[in-house]
Amino acid sequence: MSSAPQVRFLDRTTPPHIITLILLAGVSAMVMNMFLPSLPNMTTYFDTEYRLMQLSVALYLAVSATMQTIIGPVSDNLGRRKVLLWGVALFMLATLGCIFAPTAEVFLFFRMCQAVIAVAMVLSRAIVRDLYDQDQSASMIGYVTMGMAVVPMISPGIGGLLEQAFGWKSNFWLFFVVGALLFWLVWADVGETAQPSDKTVLGQFREYPELLRSPRFWGYSAAAAFCSGSFFAYLGGAPFVGMTIFGMGEAELGFYFGAPAVGYFIGNGLSGRYATRFGINRMVLWGSLANFFGTAVSLAIFVAGAGTPISFFAMMTFVGLGNGLVIPNATAGALSVRPHLAGTASGLAGAIMIGGGAALSALAGFLLTPDTGAFPLLYIMVLTGLAALLAIGVVYRRERRLRLA
Numbered sequence: 001m002s003s004a005p006q007v008r009f010l011d012r013t014t015p016p017h018i019i020t021l022i023l024l025a026g027v028s029a030m031v032m033n034m035f036l037p038s039l040p041n042m043t044t045y046f047d048t049e050y051r052l053m054q055l056s057v058a059l060y061l062a063v064s065a066t067m068q069t070i071i072g073p074v075s076d077n078l079g080r081r082k083v084l085l086w087g088v089a090l091f092m093l094a095t096l097g098c099i100f101a102p103t104a105e106v107f108l109f110f111r112m113c114q115a116v117i118a119v120a121m122v123l124s125r126a127i128v129r130d131l132y133d134q135d136q137s138a139s140m141i142g143y144v145t146m147g148m149a150v151v152p153m154i155s156p157g158i159g160g161l162l163e164q165a166f167g168w169k170s171n172f173w174l175f176f177v178v179g180a181l182l183f184w185l186v187w188a189d190v191g192e193t194a195q196p197s198d199k200t201v202l203g204q205f206r207e208y209p210e211l212l213r214s215p216r217f218w219g220y221s222a223a224a225a226f227c228s229g230s231f232f233a234y235l236g237g238a239p240f241v242g243m244t245i246f247g248m249g250e251a252e253l254g255f256y257f258g259a260p261a262v263g264y265f266i267g268n269g270l271s272g273r274y275a276t277r278f279g280i281n282r283m284v285l286w287g288s289l290a291n292f293f294g295t296a297v298s299l300a301i302f303v304a305g306a307g308t309p310i311s312f313f314a315m316m317t318f319v320g321l322g323n324g325l326v327i328p329n330a331t332a333g334a335l336s337v338r339p340h341l342a343g344t345a346s347g348l349a350g351a352i353m354i355g356g357g358a359a360l361s362a363l364a365g366f367l368l369t370p371d372t373g374a375f376p377l378l379y380i381m382v383l384t385g386l387a388a389l390l391a392i393g394v395v396y397r398r399e400r401r402l403r404l405a
Contacts, residue, residue, distance in 0.1 A: 009189060012081070015131060016190040021124045021144045024084075026151040027182055028121040031091075031114060031175055032060065036239050036257065037160035037250040038168035045168065046104035050240070053104060054365040056111045057236050061358030063115035065351040071122045072347020073208075079194050080123045080130075084186045087119030092179040099172045114175075118350070120182070126346040129335040130193040138280045138332035142271030145328050151261075160254025211338060211345055219395035220333035221349040223284050225356040226391055227291050227326040229384035230319050231260060232357030237364035237377035238316075245373055246309045259313040260320030263290075267324015280329035281399070284392045287325025292385035294318025299378040312374060319381070326388065327353075333395070360384065 009017040035042075036057070043053045075083040090113070097110030128140045162170040211217050242253040267287060275283055298315035301307050334349040360380060367376035 012187070012189060012191045014191045015193050016127060018140075018143065020185055020189045021127060022146060023182065023185065024120040024124040025145050027178055028117050030151045030155045030178070031117050032057075033235060033257075034155035034159040034174075035163075035168065035171040036235070037156055037254040038163040038171060039239055040243060041163060041250070042107075042168050046107065048104040051365060052108075054236065054240075055362065056108060058358050058362035058365070059108055059112050060115050061232065061354050061361055063112040064118045065353075065355030065358060067115055067118045068122050068347040068350040068354060070347070071119050072126070072344040072350075075119075075123055075126065075347075076194060076344055079192045080127055081186070081190045081192050084119055084123055084190060085183065087116050088179055088183045088186060091117040092176055092183070095172055095176045095179060099169050099176070117179075118354075122346050122350050125331055125335070125350075127190075127193045129332070129346070130195070136276060137335065138275035138283070138329045139272050141328035141332055142268045142273075142275060142324075145324075146265060146268040146272070154258065154261075156254040156257040157251070158254070160250040160252075163250050208344065208348065211348060214337045215398045216395055217334050217337045217345070217349075219391050219398060220284070220330045220337070221352045222391035223288060223388050223395070224327050224330035224334070224349065225353040226384045226388035227288055227323055227330075228353050229356050229360045229387075230291055230295055230381040231323050232354075233360040233364040233377060233380045233384065234260060234316060234319065235357075236361030237368050237374075237380075238313075240365065240368045241312065241374045241377060242309070244368075244370055246312075248309065256309060256313040260316045260323070263294075263317040263320030263322070264324040265320075267321045267326075268328060269324075271325055271328045275329055275332070280333050281392065281395060283329040284326050284333070284395070285389075287322040287327075287329070288385070288388040288392055289322070290318050290325065291322025292382070292389060294322065295378060295381040295385050299375075299382055302374055302378060307374060322385075322388075330392075 006014055007017055008014045009019065039053050039056070040050065043050045046053065071083060071087070094110050094113035094116065097113065098107055101107035101110055124144055125141055128144060129137045131137075132140055159171050162174065238257060239253065242248040242256060248256070267290075271283055294315045294317065297318075298307075298312060301311045301315070331346070331349060335345045338345060364377045364380055368374075
């Protein structure tokens with residue numbers, strides 16, 4: 001569908017308003033990183049090791065990846081609206097579990113349960129693909145995922161201030177309140193956009209091989225996974241680098257931590273404006289180059305012995321810029337390989353991206369010590385940036401072959 005659908009805000013007989021889709025994407029991003037400045041003090045609260053509490057990022061991402069493989073086919077069968085409502089409601093219950101957890105292990109269990117909010121990220125993108133063609137959907141996904149840029153830009157700073165004023169639980173109480181408001185918004189505004197399916201949920205899962213046999217799907221998904229891998233490694237390692245290597249406080253770290261989100265916001269804006277003009281492949285290539293540039297220059301600065309908080313976090317802006325260009329365009333490409341499987345493709349591509357991110361986040365947290373400095377993190381980010389360039393190269397090669405066929 002290429003023509004603009006009729007949309008009326010807070011009318012659930014029409015497709016959801018762009019504001020609702022932006023908020024859905026933004027909340028899923030907020031839950032991922034807002035509480036990160038609190039990790040050191042949460043470690044003290046639960047009387048455990050930082051490496052265990054750092055798993056609150058990696059385990060969340062791992063479960064999120066698993067959830068996305070389920071959410072896509074289920075929403076293709078049952079519809080976007082119903083799955084969104086159930087997902088947000090379960091997220092609220094999981095948040096209460098985090099707040100009242102008596103031990104680190106119980107907290108981590110409910111933190112994994114919070115990953116059900118992945119429905120917001122997966123289905124905000126699938127809804128766009130329900131309504132628009134490939135290049136238009138890339139443009140719209142760019143605007144939608146700007147919520148994923150604005151929120152991470154400010155949420156760590158807010159999280160650090162809440163931590164200092166009220167303690168770490170205040171972040172999770174805010175999650176609960178935002179979840180309640182989001183539930184109301186979904187109920188009031190999200191009309192169904194998925195085409196009726198005559199297949200069972202199990203039948204939808206059987207469509208996975210059709211996607212997995214597509215080299216273009218793998219190329220787009222891998223480009224998004226490796227480019228975002230740099231960012232997820234940053235999520236897992238930057239709090240340690242900031243507080244242990246550079247000696248920052250929670251509020252200061254929260255301020256600097258949002259640096260990639262500045263670039264992400266710009267990249268999403270460029271995607272929304274220019275994806276239709278230049279095509280998704282060029283946008284993915286340019287974004288992969290920006291991501292690699294930022295990590296490679298940062299590594300070179302540290303190798304030269306000139307690494308500072310300013311140099312480290314400033315170069316992370318290019319990581320955000322690259323992700324802002326790559327993710328909406330690579331996602332639109334992955335969803336357009338088989339348009340009738342938009343929900344399934346969104347879930348599977350998201351699972352590949354988040355699953356890789358979980359592994360890289362955990363790896364960065366595991367390798368970083370006061371003796372290593374920031375080097376393990378930067379090595380990981382440079383290698384994943386290079387892999388993203390190779391992945392989009394696969395797409396270019398495949399499309400040249402298809403045109404010759």
